[in-house]
Amino acid sequence: MEYHVLTLFPEMIQNTVNTSITGRAVKSGKISLHTVNIRDFADNKHMRVDDYPYGGGAGMVMQAEPVWRAYESVRENSRAAKKGKRPRCIYLTPQGKVFHQTMVEELALEEELVFLCGHYEGIDERVLEEVVTDYVSIGDYVLTGGELAACVMIDAISRFVPGVLSNEESAQFESMQDNLLEYPHYTRPEIWHGKQVPQVLLTGAHGKVEAWRREKSIERTKERRPDLLQKNRPLTVAYFSPTDGTKKAAEILAACLTQSPRMLDLTRRRNRKQEMVFTEKELLLAAAPVYAGQLPETEPGLFTNLRGNHTPCIVMAAYGNRRYDDTLAQMKAVLSARGFVCIGAAAPVIPHIFSEKLGQGRPDEKDREAIKRFAVEIKKRIEQAEEHGFQEIPLPGAPDPAPKEIKPVKKSFDREQCTNCQACVQKCPVNAISMETLAIDERVCINCMRCVKICKAGARSFDASATALHLESLYLQPREAEFF
Ligand SMILES: Cc1cc2nc3c(=O)[nH]c(=O)nc-3n(C[C@H](O)[C@H](O)[C@H](O)COP(=O)(O)O)c2cc1C
Ligand code: SF4
Ligand code: SF4
Structure with missing residues (x-):
């Protein structure tokens, strides 16, 4: 993170930021601090940068030109300029939006930030119109200048810059x-x-x-x-994940949203039978893998045991780098019909159970960064909804697609290896394995491969090599996670 601060008192910023944890972060290169003295851009021999206000009244006003030139000196060399954009420029003012935690997390996702610190009665409005992207206040009181407010923001934002806090500090x-x-x-x-x-x-x-x-x-x-308690919104993660790929992706998003999510494992048959009711003050994350472009077919249907009460929900369709087709739309339809309001959706790529190449190592660092951004967006949507109510988002795909038939995958069972521990019988998400014979009923089996993964004795295996070859010939190019 690069901070640029336009100020009349650079030493005030330097002394504060170069101390303690932010000072340590500057030394280790996790953040950088560049102060620009606006006075260096004055165009008169007395180096004055203020003048009397038009229309009269008390106090002085900072002139537009020196502020503009100071800003331009930063903008010209900014990362944003290299991409043909303007850097995000924050003007500290009691007239701004009040600084709060979601704003901290959102600003921490930027690569660079410019802070503009005013003094006297303020800055000529015309230059503010040209350079400022965000007007921010740190509270309902007036300071003598913007420097202390900029330091407060830099301190709070830096805590969310990766590597600034040690693991121990940030895990708290x-x-x-x-x-x-x-x-x-x-x-x-x-x-x-x-x-x-x-x-x-x-x-x-x-x-x-x-x-x-x-x-x-x-x-x-x-x-x-x-x-604050009024705004607290407990998160439940209701997930179906026979081989844990979906669960991992859901956990990453959940950790960005809350410190203590409630995990509801719908892979367990018992949990799908119990009706669960949610209030409008909760948040649901519903996550499932994509099977043939749709929701896996279970009995009772996935998420049908959940009842919302205008409860906001996020749907997540995790897929093995082929396509997610109708899954998100289908999830939204199932949940909307049961009292939930779908306010966001994610389609992350996860390892494909049938291929060692598709989706391997996903979600990776880039995915995690994108998930983090999405979580901040969700928090903003929730905050906005406190005032205007929740908005249901449009999603691609058919909400009620005709079921697709999935060809059974070739499975083998080695009775010699089997210890008859019954784990596969109990953990099969659709009860397809006979308790007595341990045979799989292919009419019920959804080919999730959970039984193969959980058998500690290695008695079960599958051969999806033909499917893998076919998929790899078409879908090897890594796809980007998508968010709505
Ligand atoms: C029967 C079956 C069908 C699948 N169909 C698709 C698909 O259409 N598109 C896709 O990208 N991945 C597909 N996958 C891969 C899964 O979405 C996912 O990568 C993983 O295998 C299952 O997730 P889990 O680890 O949470 O159980 C399929 C997997 C299975 C078992
Ligand atoms: S989990 Fe493996 S060892 Fe246990 S009953 Fe099933 S096949 Fe046999
Ligand atoms: S029997 Fe079929 S549905 Fe059951 S765990 Fe095995 S692969 Fe999954």
Whole structure:
């Protein structure tokens, strides 16, 4: 991340940013700081950059020309200019949009940011119109200049730049994440001023400590910032994923949205039979793999046991680099009919179970970056919806396609190797394996290959070499993950 700050007091910015964690990040090259003294661009021998306001009134106004020239000196050499664009330029002003966590995460995705710090009564409106892309306020109060506000923003944004915080620092529960405040902290000594550290923290029981922290965090938010609690939206990830590819992609997106998603594994038959009701204050991520361009056929149908109440949902169709065809539209139709509002959709590429070449290593770094951007977009949509309500998004494909027949894949079973542990019987998502004979009923089997993957004895295998050859001859070129 490159920061450029246009200011009359560069030392104020340099001293602050080059200290502590941001200072460490500058030294290690994770962020860079370039300050530009607007006064260096004055066009008079006294180096004045301000003048009296037209129309009279108190105070002075910064002139347009020196600000323009200072901005141009940055813009000309910016990364954005090389792509024929203007860099994102933030003007710190109490008239701006109030800085908050989603904005932090969104700005952290940029490669470079320009901050413009005003002084006196402000800056000539005409130059602001030409250079500023974002008007931002750090709170409803007035400062003597924009420098401290720029430092606040740089500090908050840098925490989200990869590598700025150590793993240990960034893995911590964050105040503001999930719209919850942090739980209280304690360190040695165990008793101070007669006050004992809460007993649960001394037990070493990780699960109990986590539960206590979550409870305290909710309690504290209720007490100190009830307005935030109103915005807290628990996320449930309802996924079908026989060989875990879809699950991994869903987990990546979930981790960008919340610290503590509830995972609902619909690969388990029992979980598909239980009706689950969601309120309008929740968020659902429904994820499934693509089978022949559609949702896998299960009994009862995927996601049909979920009931929303104007609950926003994101649908994810994970696919093996061929095509996802109708899957997203189908998922949206199933969920819309059950009280959900589809506010976003993702089609990431994952490894294809029938090929060692298609989708291997996906989601990769580039996919993760794209998923992160999508998560920020979803957070923005949710914030906007607090005012205007949720908007259902249009998706490609047929919402109710005619079912396609999938040719059975050749499977082998080595009875000698089998320990009769019954794992495949229990974990087959569609109950296609006989408990007594361990034979597969091909009329029921959906060819998901879960039984092969989970058999620890190596008693089951499949041969999809012909399918793999065919797919690889047509779909080897890696496809980009898509987001709506
Ligand atoms: C029966 C079957 C049909 C599939 N059809 C498609 C398809 O049409 N397009 C595609 O890109 N991937 C297809 N795949 C690959 C899956 O979408 C996915 O890559 C993976 O095999 C299953 O995901 P999971 O690991 O979450 O179980 C198919 C996989 C199976 C088992
Ligand atoms: S999981 Fe493997 S070992 Fe266990 S019953 Fe099935 S085939 Fe046999
Ligand atoms: S029997 Fe068929 S449906 Fe069941 S786990 Fe095996 S491949 Fe999947």
